[in-house]
Amino acid sequence: MKKSAGIAVGVIVALGALGTAGAWYTGKQLPATLEASIKQANDEMAKALPALGVNASIELLSLDRELFSSNARYRIKFSGPQDGELPSNLEWVVNDRIEHGPFPLSRLKAFKLMPVMASSNYALEQSPELEKWFAATKGVSPLNGQVSLGYDRSVSGTLELEPLQLPLDESTNLDFSGLTLDIDSSADGRDVSGRGQMDSLKVTSSLGDAPMSIEFQDLSLDSDLSKGSSEFYLGSNEVRLKAIALSLGSDNKPLLLKDVVQRDETSENGNFLAARYSYDVGMISYDGRDIGSSQMVWSLKNLDGKALQSMIALYGELMQADWQYQKTSSATGMPELSAEQEAKLKADLEQLLAGKPGLALEKLAFKTANGESSFKLALDIGKPASLDLPAPELAKQLISQFDAKLVVSRPMIGDVVSAQAAISGETDQEAIADQAQMMTEMASGMLLATELATLQGNDIVSSLHYANDQVDFNGKKMTVEEFVGMALAMGGGLGGGLGAPALDDEAPMLDEQLPEEGEASAGDTEQQ
Structure with missing residues (x-):
């Protein structure tokens, strides 16, 4: 009995020593790991975001290391064109409590026993720009989550948007149930999957004599993507909504779209990409009466991946130039292409057309x-x-x-x-x-x-x-x-109307459907 107890104590001491050594190792490795991760994220955003009309970057503000944990602060900067509604520059600060591996306490409490290098527990930091958002969540960080970094540098974690009730203006209110998103990624971000869930999002307006409300009910997200040789993400995404309810006017008769599903699938064959997008509405209902269902399916084929990447990069350059142009000039509109850019665009377009691309609306149906x-x-x-x-x-x-x-x-x-x-x-x-x-x-x-x-x-x-x-x-x-x-x-x-000369053989039939013309043709009938 004493021997068994001694073995148990020895195992506990060994595990404690292993955990302490692992935590010390993680603490030593952490600065380099964070810098590498931030650089990779910034590189990826620099490639993808300009073409979407926005820039974003992440900066490590501070890192305080201890034996079993560290505290980090990051600054995330967003920038884009000044459109009069959204700020052209926005900054968020994120606080991050990083538990060192191999066995972070928060994971042990959740019965997650697989060793990891570190576990990150992050949340937005309150600031004057986010004052209304924090007020809507009663002081709780509106965005938070946990991310675990494996020893193979794979990433898995959860992002949560907290429930909130927020007045958008004097007559419009937003009621949001919150959203949870689970994400998994390989070390280099080439394989990414995500699962998400939201109960409801409702916007109501009482402006004037035409009240309005729109509600999205029971949303789920499902995504499995992998980067192909063209550097585009391939795979499938699916968004499901149990219902979209729209109510306009004082009669309060709702238009209901039930079982709404949006899917997209992207594939690659050699240098060429193909994509398929489908949109389904299981039933359209108005004022409690079911009317019918609808479906729309689009597809693309034979898209040259290299030419498309080059055109997207050029578009990003033009967007960047447009922002600078707006800052330094009172003129509106995109700046003109340089001779070099024109030649590049023409070459990319010719390469794209050489692949014989195709576009199809496979189905637009109402049943x-x-x-x-x-x-x-x-x-x-x-x-x-x-x-x-x-x-x-x-x-x-x-x-x-x-x-x-x-x-x-x-x-x-x-x-x-x-x-x-x-x-x-x-x-x-x-x-x-x-x-x-x-x-x-x-x-x-x-x-x-x-x-x-x-x-x-x-x-x-x-x-x-x-x-x-x-x-x-x-x-x-x-x-x-x-x-x-x-x-x-x-x-x-x-x-020329129903009685057009080109339709003489059909004119008698159509005349019979119109009393005025039927009376006018009575004389013709007698002559016949």
Whole structure:
């Protein structure tokens, strides 16, 4: 028994010695580690932020070292153009209590037993610029968190924005439930993942006779990214909202968007990038009545990564020059490109076009209980012989291929008309059904009469394909010049009204729908 107790005491002493030695080692390594981390962060922000219209940098103000912990203070500077609403320069000071590894006490309390080099516990420091923000959180630091640094220099941690209630002006208020974001990163920041959660964010306004409120409910964030050879982050991001509730006016009838999801995926194949962006709304509801769902999907392909990086860097340079220009000149607008910048931009654009990039709206759809209408288009771009060609020839060489298709569901038209009638207060179901049928037939007749569309089952369809200077419009092949002439003629026919001469064969049917014209044509009927 005594022997077992002695072993236990020995283990505890050994662990204590290990912890003390590790803490001493961490304390010795900490200054160099912090400087390296700050330099890396500043380098990354210098590359990415100017193109977004802002600059930011981090500076270590002080570092007080002890055996088991250290206290650091950082200054974060933000700068950007003076736009009259936001300050052009902003500074935050962050206090950081750094627990030395290998076993920081705060991690042991949370049952996190994996050894780490250090654990950082940071929070914003109060300042006159942040006075309102601190007041809204009742004196608690509105931004705080914890970050652990592994011995392989990987990083994992949590960022928290505290709940707050804040008046934005005399008539507008913000109510925020707070947000928690968990982040993991590899040593060089090439692999990054994040998970976030927010219960609600609500803005209300009581200005004049038109009160307004908008609320975002139950938000979640999910991100997994890795840097590719092009230095762009590849992978996926997803943002989910259970609902977006919008209320306008004194009648307090809410517009509700349910199950809102935004996703983006970026990939790389050799030197070329591809991306896909989707936006889904599970249900659109007004005043308690479900109307329909919607979806939009965009995609990009064959984007030359090196050319794109170079163009982004040039744009960042121009933004920087614009800020300086605003400070030293009363003139407005971007400063002119230098000859060197023009040549660089032209070379980057030619390299980008040589990759034959493409843009597509894969789907823009609205779906109701009885039908779905959609629109899609795809544009493939090529490299012209010269960017200095006349505009018509340049456009012809730039557009390698173009496709577009519109599908309008006749039952969906009726659903929308019925919903609109019900929302406006109509209660006679038979009258609603008659109105929906009439509007469906009217819309269908007008589109089909102009030959802008064809009828395929219950769908009104219009399609356009262009390639090699040839157009296929609703199955009819023609040259570009013939298509332009036809479009102009159709436009003239539409502008002339329903009784346009170009639609003689349809005129009797349309006249019957209009009493005035029906009476005027009575004599013609007798002559027939």
